[in-house]
Amino acid sequence: MSEPAVIKEQSLEAAPVTDGEFAAFMARLEPVGPDDATHPVCVAVSGGGDSMALAVLARRWRRNILALVVDHALRSESAEEAALTCRRLAALDIPARQLTLGTMKPGGLQERARDARFEALEAACVAAGSSSLLVAHHEADQEETLWMRQERGSGPRGLCGMAGRAIRGRIVLLRPLLTVRPERLRATLRQAGVAWCEDPSNQNRRFRRVAVRQDLTADERQQMHVLRKAACTAQQSDEQHLAALLARWSEWQPEGWVKLSSGIRQEALRDELLGRLIRLVGGQDYMPNRQAVAALWQAEHGALGRACLAPLRGRETGWMLYREARNLDDRAPAQKGQRWDGRWRYLGPERPECVIAALGQKKARLLRAGRDVSACVLPALPALWRGDDVVAVPEDSRGLCDDLPRVPFVWDSGAPLTGERSWKG
Template sequence: MDGPGAIGASEFDALMEPLGPFGLAPVVVAGVSGGPHSLALALLLARWARGRGGRAVAGIVDHGLRADSAAEAARVSAWMTARGIESRVEALGLDGGTGVQARARAGRIAALLRVCAAVGAPWLALGQHRGDQAETLLLRGFAGSGPAGLAGMAAARSAGGALVIRPLLGVAPVRLEAVVAAAGLAPIRDPSNENRGFTRVRLRSALADPGGEGPAIAALAEAASAFARRRGVAEGEVAARIGAAARLHPEGFARLDLALLGRDGVAAAALAVLVRAVSGGDYAPAEAAAAALLARGAGTLGGVRLMQGGLLLREEAAMAPAVPAVPGARWDGRFVLEGVPPEGCVIGPLGAARLPRPAWLPEAVVRTMAGLHRDTVLVATPGLSYPPPGAHPACRLRFAPAGGACA
């Protein structure tokens, strides 16, 4: 595997080290498209996991955007099998049209997280490299991003169901190509990567450095690293403030000590993080909007309601409609179904359920909680001890915000 310029075992071990701890027998899913960089990741990760008594699973997503996408997914799966790497294929069936790249990225991550849940993997590894990081920095700069956005892609971030890790962000793509060539594989080249209708492709062409070893990409990647260090310091301050002033409950709400939270920039950033968690949203609201809500002391923001006294809960009017209760289903971006439910169930708002309510749980929160229903019968709900002890169903609803509890 260690052809000229390729990453060796010890170097990859060093890249993984700061993303842990991984413990004994780690199970990691690698997102594998069949391109050279994700193939290199799968090969490197499989050796790394085996050396620790664990395993790597190749998560392969058939996006359905090309007529031959299913055949390509099957081919990649066969490559993995031939090398002793377990694989799972997830089909998306996307349609082309507006925003296809963004929809494909979101669908791919959701599908890979389903693979993580299916195989019991707490980590999802992605193969973005130094060139991808440089392009991300430029794209965000052109979009007017602040320091947090200019930090580029994080080496590790929570995605709710798993921790997303990117061990190759500092690696030049030419070195990943060398790993694949040494393994005797001819990677699949996605034609959309040559479509100059996409801004990222035009930027890649302007950089004129496909190997990712030139000074421009190196400088951009280093700038992203500097911003990432700054972001890390800021995130540490926010985490400390949340730890001191807030408690996030598994019923899907938070209690804030508004005096301890304060009204400075760290307080606004902390409230934005909490709003994202309680709403189940993909993104946090702008910190300026969070600061304005703090100044008012009560109100709504991002599908969340802040009440006098510091109760932060989901806004009822913003909740999603009920969804079919299939294993792994997520409702309202907040609650995930674990296990196998009875047939014919849906997940939706608990509403005005006539169940005993503990004194510490506000009635307003109960109406925003998730319930597992079959017709008009409530099968289960978290937080209200229903069903009672001794009558546990083969499934449960768990508060797991789409963007992580406080990511």
Template sequence: MARPVDFGALTAGFGPPPPVVAAGVSGGPHSLALAVLARDWAARAGIRFLALIVDHGLRPESAAEAAHVRAMLAGQGIAARVLTLALAPGPAMQERAREGRLAALLAACLEEGAAWLMLGHHRLDQAETLLFRAARGSGEAGLAAMPGWRAAPEALVLRPLLGTPPAALEDVCTRAGLPPVRDPSNDNPRFARIRTRAALADPDGEGAVVGALAQAAHALGRRRARRDAALADRAARAVTLLPCGAARVDAAALDAPLLAALLRVVGGARHAPARAEVEALLARGQGTLGGAWWRADGWVLREPSLLEALVPARAGAVWDGRWHLEQDMPGCMLGAAGAGLDGPWPAAVRKGLPALWKDGRLYAVPHIGLGPPVPGLTFRPAGGPLTAVFGVSLELGIHPGQIRPMLGSTSALLPTKE
């Protein structure tokens, strides 16, 4: 029989829990076990726990399955909410489903006030990830596999079960009397990850090979964390990221990793540009890359020619992939402020500021105090804030609770220099 899971010990490194915690629950054995473990842990801590079930809508029976999972959880005294996706058919379905699922989970966390989102990835998942990325030629950062936690603008994403074999989680479900829902796509060899899992031939995740791979991922993760911590220290001394989404950087302290991170945040891209491209830009001393423009005067700003067109200023609107609007502004459009504005920053920065337009006229530019305030307009680039770029490790003595106040803040996405 598998060793019991000590969930309190697994979450201890994350620091004091917030008042509300959520978990993604698919109905599979591992996420169901996470829900049961988190329910008991939350009850002891005196906090609210919520299970979030995503219906991808990819199979005719998916809605019924989601309702069934919700009913099962209700029988365990676990509050749950079903989130429905509307994914279009097409290629890269697993990747798009994964991205859509995480986006829906994080949006629900924001709505529910849940500062932590727990996911049920376990030791076999970690081993598979390392092997899968190695086969694709990933570098050291990719081979570090999944981190135990990372920050997103909406909530901290935690993986407390990364060191736990799936057999132990199956045992949790058995003890709770919960029959898992098995997704047939998890056995479809058409997907590369499923073929990787089959090659490991260790469904319980307790064998020597899986253990060695998971250990290697952990060791590489610690190396990545130390490197990221050093990068964050340089950023604290060299960079100021302004609430308007542009940055100032001291060129004397700039190197390729720091410039790559700045380009990703300011440009709003999900991933940083390739290192070789960043090094070439650094050698030139200025230029555009990854949707951002690094100027010789030290400014890093959104590339003006790539700014998106106006969009209706409705609740949930996203403009330019970076600016999110949380409430309706009737009769308005959200887009770039354009030329002709006075203000404290260079004209190119002012031109790209998020603004509201009404009846063809500029109505509000909140970052320079023009017009009425625009509640709920936040800078949330696709790749996340600083804490998503420079993930300081638990081993270095910093836990997620210490960075929670930074999340969602447009003025604290990067440490500022005095």
């Protein structure tokens, strides 16, 4: 296969990013960890100009990095394109690993591809001993993201844009280039004599981001920076308030549900807090929209985002928020480190004869013991199944027969409730 056409820009006005600048960008995102071969910093590389420049800069910054190149396997030529990128990286003394995604179900292809790409990158980072992944979003990406979020009516949280440092799953995403113009990244590659290629879809105006990229004026881009600064200031104040509300009005339960005190209804940020808790309990990547959360509070019971809100029973006042007992079809091998339903991670031991699946309503009724927890929370618990038999349940779960074997599960929704972002960069 011949190499894709390399973009050769004529403008030489933009200055390359210097090694000192990049080191300063990374210092703002600390902690990153030592330059250790057993814990490399990983870099997501597509082969385009932005990510290739990031790889070059990262390799100058420290010795032990690992480039991760994802082949989405959606086009016949994608495998060779990914292999070509790996060869280019090898020529730069950058070790690279090619990751090939499996077949994806039809419908919502872009979203599925994005989720599958991150899962592959996360797993590769963990396998390599890394807890950090560098991605190449730059200043123009940030401006375009903010413009589109403004169009959708995002609040301060969304208008803070992409964070320089954000926790996702078992790793930390680091975006050191958010203050760098893309022209400077191309200049960095030209100076280093490094080839790159462009995805033709980056010029396709059918995609909203492409149209925004081509149409935004310099003044409109500057407006996005003013908007973001104001949003970040407001959001930092809200984060502190939300942390205080969580401590005062909510109680996390070992079965993966939350007890909410009645006083939360009087708080100004109650909708934001409930939205974040729904994302947590439902194991979702994103919060439900604010209108839907407000409607749920209005009704004081109901389901949203795979979570259910219901009044506490007995003498207690307030509500319980728990994973609904529907859409629990996820089955996964009982392997150490396996994540299940976007909420739990199995810590072992390896049980090749078993699968991880929901306890389910029928088994929850049969195995329930005592009144320590409401019966409605038990069906969504993970359990180890061998054929039609439940052979183990999470070690900290209450309300189930004492003679059931217990195995270690930990909560791992991948999204902290507060303080998940770095406001730098």
